[in-house]
Amino acid sequence: MATAVELERAHGAGHGDDHGHADHPPTSTGLDHRKLLMWAFLASDCMFFGSLIATYMIYRGRAEDLGFAPFPSEILDIPYTSLSAFVLLMSSLTMVLALAAIQKGDHRGLRIWLAATALLGAIFLGGQYFEFTEFYHEGLSLQTNMFGASFFVLTGFHGAHVTIGVIWLLTLLFLSLRGGVKQEDSLDVELAGLYWHFVDIVWIVIFTLVYLIPYDEVTETQTGAFTYLAGILRGVASIF
Amino acid sequence: MGRRDQDDQSPAPGRRSFAYRIVTLLAMTVVVGLVLAACGADSKPYSHITPRSSTTRDIQSLYKLVFWLALIVFVGVQMFIVYTALRFRQRGNEVDRPAQIHGNKRLEIAWTLIPAAVLLVILIPTIQTMYEFSADAQEGEYVVDVYGKQWWWEVQYPGLAPNNGTLITANEVRVPAGRKVKLQLSSNNVIHSFWAPQLFGKMDVIPGHINEIGFTPEKPGVYYGECTEFCGVAHALMRFTIIVEPQEEFDAWVAAYNNERPATDAKPETGDVADAPAAFGACLACHAVNNTNAVVAQAGMASNPYSQGAGPNLTLFGCRDFIGAGVLANNKENLRTWLRNPGGVKEGNYMALLIKEGTLNDAQIEELSDYLLSLKPAAGCPEDAREQQDAQDKQGEG
């Protein structure tokens, strides 16, 4: 029976004859508390980003309707941002390699790949900083129009997540250099990895909705219809 | 292992009286509720269980359906609870534990499905009514624009002023009886909500949106309304009246409104203001009077959202029933009180930023109140619809 196995595993964890700390309390699901915590937190974080993305989508096209330039179609540089999106995606790969390294007890590998991930994250952030200043010089600020406000707040909120991720990775790197990250501590790296992959996935969504979907076709009536449609769909979804 | 057959935790007194008291209390509540809900509400101008238009009658019949269903459910469930509490209370002579029943599938299915069916009975007419109301609003032939301000209402009749202009008044919506009216609601400041309980349900007045209410006023009379979305300091003092009058009286009012104090062609610059006391100069920035040169005040969506520089249009002020959006009856005494210290009458209003106690001296107050009350047609105000309603009410109609 599955539960019997789980109980066994749980108590194994509690006695330290499995992987993990000796003082880990037994768990009913067999999953470590901290891993479950990270998953629950990421579910919550989905709602944070969901609210911001919804805000962006509701105001999509509002700048064009009111004629407040600059418009996203004029200012967004898709090739440039594609490159930085690629950089961020690659960092997910290096993150996986970092975790794999420590699970094998390869401390050097861990350090190299952690450093690479943090570096790629920092490159992404640098790209975002450059993009923001560029937009600012072209006349787009928080106050300019609804596009500026919702764009900067959404991507800035994401950038803040990446920044925290980079700090986290650097802290792990620092601890590893001082010998503080052991093979049995691979969960510490795994947690950072979960967070990092989540932030990457969110960027794919943002990149698609903000950059890739063309703006020219959005007209006022479509915006209105979109709002209604979204309301109805949400309503229908709520019933089932 | 010892079983506890007798529970000696709770003292015996109160057991019998528990049931007695709960029954009495519930019965009293229901009876009082019914008596008062049925009570006529003619002395209650904001009561919505005394509908006075087809719209509110539709809502009321829906409400009655739900109310009776709810009452059956309420009485049924309460009786179930009270009966259970009475019948199964511990008597102190129990030997065994009661039968350990964990559930009953059939019962549970039943009381999942029955409420669902009852709710469907409510939902279907609800949806029908909603689509009817929505269609009514679209079909309205008589368009009145209503703007929510902090804390009064501006009412505009597009096309009723000379040269297809807009007739602007405040805090009174006059409509002809028997015509389908469409109210278009908007705001450029905060959110308000427009509600005349006897004529139509509330509709929010939201900046950036135009919301519509369709209704057909039937019986001439004065109906009362109020703001029902919290909109700042004086939210509670933002009332209005809807004056329903026969078509000819309405037309007479429009004509009077447009012709009040005809401006002389020769001196359009001075217009009527020559008649106004000098002190009125202070009022010009915010208050317009038609057909005078007191026309700088902004109106409608173009007015300052922060309410400086835009107050109610004062044309035919002498014929209005109320001062300050329904706060005081319009008479000389109250007008003096208002002009002396508007902030004392209606906390927070923007006129009080300029006019404080002592800003105007007694002579100026006297002059201004005389002038304002004289703003009415030479032939007197169009007949007040209220008298008609009173007369009709006296004839004794349910």
Place this chain on the structure above:
Amino acid sequence: MASVAQPAGHAGPATQTVARPATKKNIGFWSWITTVDHKRIGLLYGITAFAYLLIGGIEALVIRSQLIAPNNDLVSLEKYNQFFTMHGTTMIFLAVMPLSSAFFNFIIPLQIGARDVAFPRLNAFSYWVFFFGGLILSLSWLANAAPNQGWYGYAPLTEKGFNIGRNVDFWALGLQVLGIASIAASLNFIITILNMRAPGMTLMRMPLFTWTTLITSILIVMAFPAITIALALLSFDRFAGTSFYIPYIYDEATRQVVARGGDPLLWQHLFWIFGHPEVYILILPAFGIVSEIIPVFSRKPLFGYAVMVYATATIAFLGFGVWVHHMFTTGLGPTPNAVFAASTMLIAVPTGVKILNWTSTMWGGQLNFTTPMLFSTALVSQFVIGGISGVMHGSPPIDSQHNDSYFVVAHFHYVLFGGSIFALLAGTYYWFPKFSGRMLDERLGKWHFWVTFAAFNITFFPMHFLGLEGMPRRYGTYGEGSGLQLWHVVSSVGSYLLGFSFLIFMYNVAVSLQRGKKAGNDPWDGATLEWTIPSPPPVYNFATVPVVRHRDPLWEEKYAKYEGEGHAEEETLETTIAGIKIGEGQVPDEDALEQAERRAAADDEHNIHLPNPSYWPLVTALGVFLAAFGLIFSYPRIPIGALDLPLYTAAGLLVLVAGVYGWSLEPAS
């Protein structure tokens, strides 16, 4: 004796003598400041929240006193607006939610047979952040800038153009800080309940209060982000010149109104996507408490346990799909309104099932009307009234007459007072022996109940009539000609009586703490694990980890021969709902449980891990507080590079970072 889960009272003193770590009494001030013991944190939550309940009550009494006469000027309209705003905000965020938290903290680990929560320091952090969030809101009174825009803060009334003072900032940042506390606490309880159940306690053997705690926590974690973002956007509008909720601004130079493109309805959507689940966040714990009490005092298991669990989950799920019913009068059009009317009415079904299942639990029982049972029965009865009036304004045309009137005020007080507060009082009477080791006085308790019950109805039932007669919410005054005074007077008199009923309660607590009857382990003949251990529980809760073989483990222990038939039925019920098979119930087999028992017994004698006290949670919470405080009092400022940060915020961020690092580098136990 085969089982280790026996109640200590029945097993004699054996379990008391198990060797355990030194537990010298540590009760000084600093021990409370640095505590990570879930029971102490629960008490801290309870005491703080009860203080706010009294403050919120006093605010309510000011409101009722103002409305006792037409055109009353006891307080100015501006002050009145502050009182009703703070009454709502205080009661929701500082009283009812944290009172529920108090029960979560104290009871949940005991009910699932755990020695603490999953993250004891995170738990302390949650409490301190809550404490500081409440402090921010309370400081607004001292700054003479209490929030004045309603607890729901509809934009654009909250924007700088219409509300230039700090009132809204106190509110927005206070709620942000409280949101952090709620999310952190809820994450903790989700993990605790999922991961720390005693061996053999499958999900479908959890006590119903544990279930509602789990579901409430999930609701908090999923709903609070919406208001966090809504408030963040508001703060951007206020501090950074964006116009997320501002459709128009006025250009002073050209004297023209300029469209900005913001939409106030966005606030309403975001707020109610949070706000409606919030209603269930307030009421579901109450349902859980009542579901514990009614079976115990009926001496019968809960009727339809599985259906009760599914009903709770359904209510929570549907709770995310009904938010537009708060917006029926915003002119969204008939189609969205119809969809949301349907979903709103649908949610009444699982709620109705709960009412009938509670009553059926009583049916055929041996009802012992102690004070907790009285409050619970009253909840079942009074919640029906709130539920029925809820269905009424679930119909948009009717809602167009009821919305924002006293009818709605009556409705949600029947739900939140007749529901939540009644249950919290019931829970206090029920678990007070476990908190303190002494019983609350039953005679005073019955007085307290009947006065509360009568006063509650005298206060709130007339509000239905006021609503029907056209009295809008949030009105600081009403005219003489409106015909409203009679019911306002009745309601106000009732509210004074209601205030008096709380004096009886406080007197009872004060007296009973000194002279109350000693409780023993199991004063109520309870069914769940918390009654197997001493009152108050030792710091490690369970000397030996219990092993669970039944949904009502303690009853099974005491009355095994009565449980034969029911036992079989329990296992079939958990796999079906309304006759539809949902899934196989997973029941751990006996071998595994016996193994677990042996391990537990061997383990616990010399191996009880208890977390150390820590001051890092407090330091970190202090950082959060300072950072938020700096955004309200934004001077003095210090420039850091390109940024120009308020001094307090900069200091707060430093403290926050120091706290996080100190915390993560400190060994957990």
